[in-house]
Amino acid sequence: MNPVVRTLLSRVGGYVGACLLVVFFALPLLWLVLTPFTPNPTYRASLSGVTLDNFRALVDNPQVWPSIRNSLVLAGGSALLVVALAALAAYALSRVRVPGRDQLLYALLLLSSIVTGTAAMVPLFLMLFQLGLIDRQVGVVLVLTGGLLPAAVFMLKDFVDSVPRSYEESARVFGAKPNQVLRHVVLPVIRPGMATVGVWALVQVWGNFLVPYVLLANPSKQPAAVVMYTFYDAGGQPDFALISTFALVYSVPVVLLYLVVNRRYGFAFQGGIKG
Amino acid sequence: MATVELTDLVTQYPNGVRGVDGVDLAIADGEFFALLGPSGCGKTTLLRTLAGLEGATEGRVRIGERDVTALEPGERDVAMVFQDYALFPHMTVSENIAYPLRIQKVARGEREERARESADPLSLGALLERRPAQLSGGQQQRVALARAIACHPQVFLFDEPLSNLDARLRLEARTFLKQLQRRLGVTTVFVTHDQAEALAMSDRMAVMEAGRIRQVGTPREVFQRPASLFVANFIGATPMNLLEGAVRGGRIDLGGVSVPLPAGHSGLGDGERVVWGVRPEYVATAGDGVPADEVVEGEVSAVENLGVTVLVTVAVGGRDGEEGVEVRAVLPEDDEPEVGARLRLHPQTARVLLYRADDDGALVEP
Ligand SMILES: Nc1ncnc2c1ncn2[C@@H]1O[C@H](COP(=O)(O)OP(=O)(O)OP(=O)(O)O)[C@@H](O)[C@H]1O
Ligand SMILES: [Mg+2]
Numbered sequence: 001m002n003p004v005v006r007t008l009l010s011r012v013g014g015y016v017g018a019c020l021l022v023v024f025f026a027l028p029l030l031w032l033v034l035t036p037f038t039p040n041p042t043y044r045a046s047l048s049g050v051t052l053d054n055f056r057a058l059v060d061n062p063q064v065w066p067s068i069r070n071s072l073v074l075a076g077g078s079a080l081l082v083v084a085l086a087a088l089a090a091y092a093l094s095r096v097r098v099p100g101r102d103q104l105l106y107a108l109l110l111l112s113s114i115v116t117g118t119a120a121m122v123p124l125f126l127m128l129f130q131l132g133l134i135d136r137q138v139g140v141v142l143v144l145t146g147g148l149l150p151a152a153v154f155m156l157k158d159f160v161d162s163v164p165r166s167y168e169e170s171a172r173v174f175g176a177k178p179n180q181v182l183r184h185v186v187l188p189v190i191r192p193g194m195a196t197v198g199v200w201a202l203v204q205v206w207g208n209f210l211v212p213y214v215l216l217a218n219p220s221k222q223p224a225a226v227v228m229y230t231f232y233d234a235g236g237q238p239d240f241a242l243i244s245t246f247a248l249v250y251s252v253p254v255v256l257l258y259l260v261v262n263r264r265y266g267f268a269f270q271g272g273i274k275g
Numbered sequence: 276m277a278t279v280e281l282t283d284l285v286t287q288y289p290n291g292v293r294g295v296d297g298v299d300l301a302i303a304d305g306e307f308f309a310l311l312g313p314s315g316c317g318k319t320t321l322l323r324t325l326a327g328l329e330g331a332t333e334g335r336v337r338i339g340e341r342d343v344t345a346l347e348p349g350e351r352d353v354a355m356v357f358q359d360y361a362l363f364p365h366m367t368v369s370e371n372i373a374y375p376l377r378i379q380k381v382a383r384g385e386r387e388e389r390a391r392e393s394a395d396p397l398s399l400g401a402l403l404e405r406r407p408a409q410l411s412g413g414q415q416q417r418v419a420l421a422r423a424i425a426c427h428p429q430v431f432l433f434d435e436p437l438s439n440l441d442a443r444l445r446l447e448a449r450t451f452l453k454q455l456q457r458r459l460g461v462t463t464v465f466v467t468h469d470q471a472e473a474l475a476m477s478d479r480m481a482v483m484e485a486g487r488i489r490q491v492g493t494p495r496e497v498f499q500r501p502a503s504l505f506v507a508n509f510i511g512a513t514p515m516n517l518l519e520g521a522v523r524g525g526r527i528d529l530g531g532v533s534v535p536l537p538a539g540h541s542g543l544g545d546g547e548r549v550v551w552g553v554r555p556e557y558v559a560t561a562g563d564g565v566p567a568d569e570v571v572e573g574e575v576s577a578v579e580n581l582g583v584t585v586l587v588t589v590a591v592g593g594r595d596g597e598e599g600v601e602v603r604a605v606l607p608e609d610d611e612p613e614v615g616a617r618l619r620l621h622p623q624t625a626r627v628l629l630y631r632a633d634d635d636g637a638l639v640e641p
Contacts, residue, residue, distance in 0.1 A: 164359060164361065166357040166358075166361035167363060169328050169348075169361070170355065170357060170363075171363075171374070171378075172347075172348045172349060173327075173328070173348045173349065173351075173353065173355045174354070174378050175349030175375070175378045176349065180378065184374075184377075188365040189364060189365055191365075
């Protein structure tokens, strides 16, 4: 075959493949964005007349706003706790020689996926019941924090490892006390890492359905992810108008947060100091 | 300002390595003192022990009137410049320089004032709002210096602060640092593995090997009379001629060639083994007036250009199946010989040093 034709064909093939891939991923997004504005939504993504009625219905629904607020409380609380604890743990693990440190971290990482998984729900429920933390948001925050901490420590330790010790030693020679070294030098230098881990933790909790569903009984305390589940009509049919609109509203805070953090720190998935 | 005194200092790492292994040293007030030695000899360890970043296993550290052996780094009143400068990446130049003052709880306004004061003489005035990542290596080095100066310490500790600079900048920084230290009059301990740097900058210097100090003295003393074979090998831009031989009949037989015994060494017994040492700079071409028994003659085997001089290697002796020796000489560029030519060399007998041919390789005093 003529080489020119061959390159042309392979290029056309490449573009067609890429387009198919884009369509495959874009369709659900398109559905998410378009459906809230259609009068009679179905599984189809179509725009037959624009309306804001769905949003009005959402605003009128008494469960929606409290649930978003609950989501913010749970996700924000867990993210703050995760970042604060993980930063301290990562600093200690990076700087103090603990025998078997790496094995410990890997073991915790493996076990952590169990904590927030389905299998541990019954024992967790019993444990929180005895602690009197059932149906309280603190309980959910603690469980989710516990589940996310190992991975967060793991990620942040990578950041701390990349901070040269000479920074801390230099500060010490100038007379800085340990807590000053931490506040003035270590934490600011790993701040991009903390931001990344914070957003990651927030997204994890934001989308978590199982843990709050099991541990919170009172609907007024439940987050959006759980409340959305209740939007079915009497016949068990999903109320597309409400669900799709809610889904769009529900994803806005996360996207906003991502944009803000990305703008301030830029996302970095491993430690790194420029220059 | 202050003196620094180390007594029987030992610093042992948890893995059993003795980074510093019995050091006694007294550094005078206001002195620019260089610690010189090959990689891994313990220079950094010694400096860190002085700063308090490593604890002394044995011995004492005194700074001025105080015994600081048990004190925290921040209580010793020293300032250290690290090899990587350790500038805080998230602070501006001005904040970096003022950091020691921030720790001392100086008010913000005065901090900025004093940061400017230490920055200006180092021509950093225009860079105060930049971050370290936006500076060149030489500028970063000056920021690190300014930060050390801003805290007005008793002692400066410098760990190879010039090693990240390119050759040209290094020469400039050398002069600059020396002038700065002279002006401030602060006692300074300067670590380097570059012998030229130590010779050029220091008032006095110590040569270290394997955690111990091998020689202390002014650069001139150390250059002219290295106290042992180790120091002799280490010091000097061109390697010293060090040839093993035996005393025989008032001369030294180096195998294939014999050279005169330097004055004052007539006490050496016949047959005693010694190392004959002379710097290539003290070996010249032999003119007509030179007595024949002081001339070393051989064939030029290599010529290296050093700029205004050439380093010539001459293979001497080695005839009749005997193994020859090599003598190196630094000659003016006009005298550059051809490789393969025969050359008559004249080592200045007054500059010749003799060392014991044993493991210590101590200098044989006349
Ligand atoms: N943290 C440490 N733990 C164990 N041994 C160490 C440690 N730091 C240094 N050493 C060892 O101590 C010895 C002296 O090291 P040091 O860093 O003081 O050498 P140096 O003279 O500064 O070398 P260089 O010129 O390469 O910087 C070396 O043998 C080194 O391997
Ligand atoms: Mg070193």
